[in-house]
Structure formats: structure tokens, C-alpha cells
């Protein structure tokens with residue numbers, strides 16, 4: 001196989017991310033139960049609040065903390081307590097300090113891939129937060145470049161393609177999110193490798209679209225080795 005350019009997502013592709021957020025959300029929802037709303041309703045309000053805050057403040061733990069606080073203030077109304085805001089702060093700081101949990105087979109698979117292809121890490125989120133995660137992961141040496149973007153849209157991919165002089169027919173986006181990784185990459189004329197993760201974030205879920213490029217679906221990152 002000729003040398004390919006592999007754009008690789010990080011959260012929930014190279015390391016676990018969403019399971020830690022889900023755990024925090026579970027604790028948050030339980031903590032709000034005495035207010036008398038169903039768990040589903042509290043979660044629904046949180047999802048709507050997150051969508052709004054992401055549009056305004058982007059992704060990341062700080063935006064997440066704001067969403068938890070806004071949800072609490074909205075649901076508690078006049079009964080809102082200061083201790084609960086402090087508890088949220090504590091919950092988010094624990095989340096922020098959780099060390100990256102690299103997925104099975106990732107380091108050796110990246111080492112193999114880097115020997116044959118050009119690897120670029122493409123992750124979205126708050127720049128400092130994502131950069132810290134990359135550094136703590138110890139995986140950065142496998143990549144020619146680390147690109148941290150605020151959103152992964154069609155235009156983001158066009159910019160990356162231009163910046164790195166990527167030949168689309170020899171380029172693949174590898175990731176777990178149909179909405180941010182697979183669909184926009186295919187729409188740009190690149191190929192894609194979809195590695196679904198059972199705990200993909202609700203706001204990332206959407207149907208797979210088809211494009212002119214090839215689409216490979218794998219059950220684990222380790223399986224990249226058999227295709228590249």
C-alpha cells in the first residue's frame with residue numbers, strides 16, 4: 001500500500017473520554033433527584049444546556065461545568081444552594097484530573113502505523129485542555145502534527161487538507177464519531193475508518209452518510225493494522 005495520510009481522532013478513539021463524563025453526569029443526576037424531576041428529564045435539560053453552551057463556549061470541561069451549573073440553577077430555581085455549586089466544581093475538577101486511559105492496543109498500533117504512513121492527530125476541544133491530554137498520553141511522538149480545532153466541520157477538513165497538502169484519495173479520517181469524524185471527511189472526498197465506541201456521546205450520534213471515498217468499519221483500533 002502506498003504511503004497514506006491518516007488523520008486520527010483522539011477522544012474515544014485513542015483513549016477513553018466519554019465514560020468519565022457519563023460517570024460525572026450520573027452522579028450529578030442522582031444528586032438532583034431530591035428536586036423531584038425524573039432522571040430522564042434532568043438529563044434532557046442538561047443535553048439542551050450543553051448544546052447551547054457548546055455553541056457559545058466550545059467543548060471542554062469548563063463548558064461542561066457551566067452546563068451542570070446552569071442545569072442545576074434552572075431546575076432548583078429559588079431552592080438553589082451554594083454548596084451544590086461547590087460540589088459541581090469538585091466533580092469537574094476530579095474529571096479534569098483523571099489521567100488519560102489509553103485504549104487496548106493503541107500504542108503498538110500507532111507505532112506500526114507511523115512506520116508506514118503519515119499520522120496527524122486531529123482532535124476538537126479547548127486547546128490547552130486537549131494539549132495537556134495529548135502530552136499526558138505519551139502518544140504524541142507518533143504524529144507528524146497535532147491539530148486541535150474548536151469544531152470538526154466540513155470547512156475544518158478543507159483547511160487541514162490544504163495546510164498539510166493532503167491528497168484526498170490517499171487520506172483517511174479515523175474516528176468514533178459519525179458527526180465529527182466520518183461524515184464531514186467523506187463529504188470532503190477523503191476516505192474514512194469508523195471505529196464505533198459503545199459510549200459515544202449523545203451529541204455526537206447521527207446516521208452515517210456516504211461519500212465518494214471508501215469507508216471501513218472496524219471494531220477496534222488494533223484492527224487498523226490489517227488494513228494499513
Ligand SMILES: [Mg+2]
Pocket residue numbers: 009010011012013175176177
Ligand atoms: Mg472522538
